[in-house]
Structure formats: structure tokens, C-alpha cells
Amino acid sequence: MERGLDVWVRERCVPPDEDELAGLAREFQILITLLTDPVTERVLSSGIRMVAQMAGGYDNIDLPAATRHRVVVTNTPDALTESTAELTWALILAVARHIxxxxxxxxxxxxxAWDATAFLGAELSGKSMGILGAGRIGTRVGEIACAFRMSLLYYDLVPSERLDSLGARHVSLTEVLREADVLSLHLPLTPETKALxxxxELRLMKPSAIIVNAARGSIVDEDALVKALKEGWIAGAGFDVYEKEPKVHPDLLGMSNVxxxxHIGSATREARSAMSRAVAENVLAFVEGRRPPNILNPEVL
Known part of the structure; x- marks a missing residue:
């Protein structure tokens, strides 16, 4: 490498387990990780100096442990906003129109032959879009919703100036659930959002509503989701992530309204290239003694 870095690439597609990662952490100073890699305290205490996550989310990393062990952690938050927001809309349209x-x-x-009653779906114009999580992706999904002339309401602990400027209403979780015709999830996975x-919550939704999740699977209790779909509490669902990923709830596999x-939210050439560049920029900044652009625990510097 031009910067004098000794780089080793793991070519296996199966995610590493904790034992393998801990071994790599003893051998290398920097790990470039994916969201499937279990970066535990054991890994972080093995001599590693930096974890450069190639993803926006980082729930696979024990961030408090990283901070305790003075390990710099970075991610790639801006690189996949557009791709994930567009994928979210692909799911919304696919469910709403039985694509x-x-x-x-x-x-x-x-x-x-043409059939006047076949595959009758729902128009989105004039309907209500409910967004859980008003970060980069949730906000972009809201911006696109305006092109469909949908009204916006969102739930987040922090108000969104951008969504507010679009006329969105910042409301409680209960209000979003009750009013949304489309519910789109964009929350990080935390102890507070697990099985949120x-x-x-599903019983509060409209029977005609659809739910879409391109965030983290464990935000939704899939047993409850299956029950909601079977009993008609909601009309349909579109999921890119799963509670026990890569396993999918078997009952979901046989449902025509799902x-x-x-997990292809960031699977565009543009996003993956941007993610790779962001990882490289974070790593090079760290190696050169500069503050990485996307550092998650700056207190370790």
C-alpha cells in the first residue's frame, strides 16, 4: 500500500466468530468490520487499536468496551443514506401494489386476460407516512414521500428540523402507530428499541396499514408480526432485515402479503464504493494521527 500499511483480506463469506476475531485482534492493529462481526469486549481487549466499521449501524460493536480499552471506532453513516432510502421505497411500493x-x-x-379485480393494491397519494427514527435515512424517506403527496408524521426523541420544514408532525409513538398508512422503521438497535x-403496538395500527423495516430486524417481534398478518391487524409488510438474521421466520416465507x-439496503455500486472510501479515509486519518471523520468515541483520542 502507498501509505505503508500491511493489509490482509479475509475472503470467506461466512461471518467470523468471536474466537476468530479475537485472534485477528491480537495479530493486527486495525480491524475493518461488517455488521455481522461480533466485536465483543474480548475482541476489543486483545490489543486492537481501531475498529473501522463498514456500515452505518454499529450494534455489533460493544462501544462502551471499546472506549474503556481506548479502541477507536468509526462507521460510514453518510454513504448509504440514499441507497437504503430508495430500497425502503422499493419495499413500500412492492407491498402496496403486490409487485x-x-x-x-x-x-x-x-x-x-386483463382482470378488473386482480392484484388490487393501495394508492399512496394522500395517505399518511409514519416514520420511526428521524435520522439521515428516515428523513430521506420522508422527503421522497412528499413526491407522493403523502402527509408526514414521525417519532423520534429529537425533533427533525428538516422533516418539520416539510410539514411533518413530531408526535408520540402511539400516534404514529394509530395514524400511519405506511409505517417505516429507521431506528438504531439499542436496548430501548429492541422488540419496540x-x-x-401492532394492534394499534390500521387494518389497511403496511409496515416496512430496512433498519434492524430485532426492532420488531416477528412472532407478533406473524400474528398481526395472519389475523388481519395490518395489511402487509416489507422486510430487508430479520430478528434472527439470516434466519427468517418460517411463517413469513409463505405469506403473499409480505x-x-x-438485507440489501446498501447494495448499490454507488453506496458500496462510498462506504469503502469512507472506511479508507477513517483508517488513514487514524494512522496519520488525525481525527477520523466518522469517529464514534472521540473521547479515546
Missing amino acids: VIADQYTRQGRFK IGEK VLLP
Whole structure:
């Protein structure tokens, strides 16, 4: 490398376990990690100096432990905003208009004539978009909703100036659940947000509502979600992430009103290139004694 860095690339697709990561942490000073890598206190106490996460989220990293052991942690928060927001809208449209099952129907040769009652979906214009989490991605999803002439309401601990400027209402979680025709999840996974959407919350939603999750699977209690879909508490769901990822709740697999994707929110050439550049910039800044642009625990410097 031009900067004199000795780089080793792990080429296996199966995520490493804690034992393997701890071994690598003893051998290298910097780890470039993915969201599937368990960066535990054991890993962080093995001599590593920096963890450069190639993702926006970092719930796989024990950040307090990293700070205790003076390990710098960075992420790539801006690189995947557009790609994940667009993927969220792909899910919304696919669920609302039955795109996946209509595609399958056509491919199977079952399309014989135009049918006035086939695959009747829901228009989004004039409907209500509820956003949980008004960060970069949630805000961008809200901006796109305006093009569909949807009204906006959102729940977040901190008000969003940008969403407010678009006419969005900053309301309670209960209000979002009750009023949203489309509920889109964009919260980080924390102890407070784990299983935030359970049976109680799903029962508050409209029978015609759809829920979309491109954030973290464990925000939703999937057993409760399955019950809600089977009993008609909500109309449909679109998920890119799962509670026990990569495992998907078996009951979801057989539901025609659910669209399921294999965690591809950031899977665009543009986003992955930007993520790679952001990781490199964070690492080079650290090596050169500068403050990494996306440091999560600056107190260790």
C-alpha cells in the first residue's frame, strides 16, 4: 500500500466468530468490520487499536468496551443514506401494489386476460407516512414521500428540523402507530428499541396499514408480526432485515402479503464504493494521527 500499511483480506463469506476475531485482534492493529462481526469486549481487549466499521449501524460493536480499552471506532453513516432510502421505497411500493406476486403470476403463464379485480393494491397519494427514527435515512424517506403527496408524521426523541420544514408532525409513538398508512422503521438497535414493535403496538395500527423495516430486524417481534398478518391487524409488510438474521421466520416465507429481501439496503455500486472510501479515509486519518471523520468515541483520542 502507498501509505505503508500491511493489509490482509479475509475472503470467506461466512461471518467470523468471536474466537476468530479475537485472534485477528491480537495479530493486527486495525480491524475493518461488517455488521455481522461480533466485536465483543474480548475482541476489543486483545490489543486492537481501531475498529473501522463498514456500515452505518454499529450494534455489533460493544462501544462502551471499546472506549474503556481506548479502541477507536468509526462507521460510514453518510454513504448509504440514499441507497437504503430508495430500497425502503422499493419495499413500500412492492407491498402496496403486490409487485412480487404479480410478477410470479405472470412468469408462471397464468396471465390470460386483463382482470378488473386482480392484484388490487393501495394508492399512496394522500395517505399518511409514519416514520420511526428521524435520522439521515428516515428523513430521506420522508422527503421522497412528499413526491407522493403523502402527509408526514414521525417519532423520534429529537425533533427533525428538516422533516418539520416539510410539514411533518413530531408526535408520540402511539400516534404514529394509530395514524400511519405506511409505517417505516429507521431506528438504531439499542436496548430501548429492541422488540419496540410488538403485539401491543401492532394492534394499534390500521387494518389497511403496511409496515416496512430496512433498519434492524430485532426492532420488531416477528412472532407478533406473524400474528398481526395472519389475523388481519395490518395489511402487509416489507422486510430487508430479520430478528434472527439470516434466519427468517418460517411463517413469513409463505405469506403473499409480505415482501422479503436479503438485507440489501446498501447494495448499490454507488453506496458500496462510498462506504469503502469512507472506511479508507477513517483508517488513514487514524494512522496519520488525525481525527477520523466518522469517529464514534472521540473521547479515546
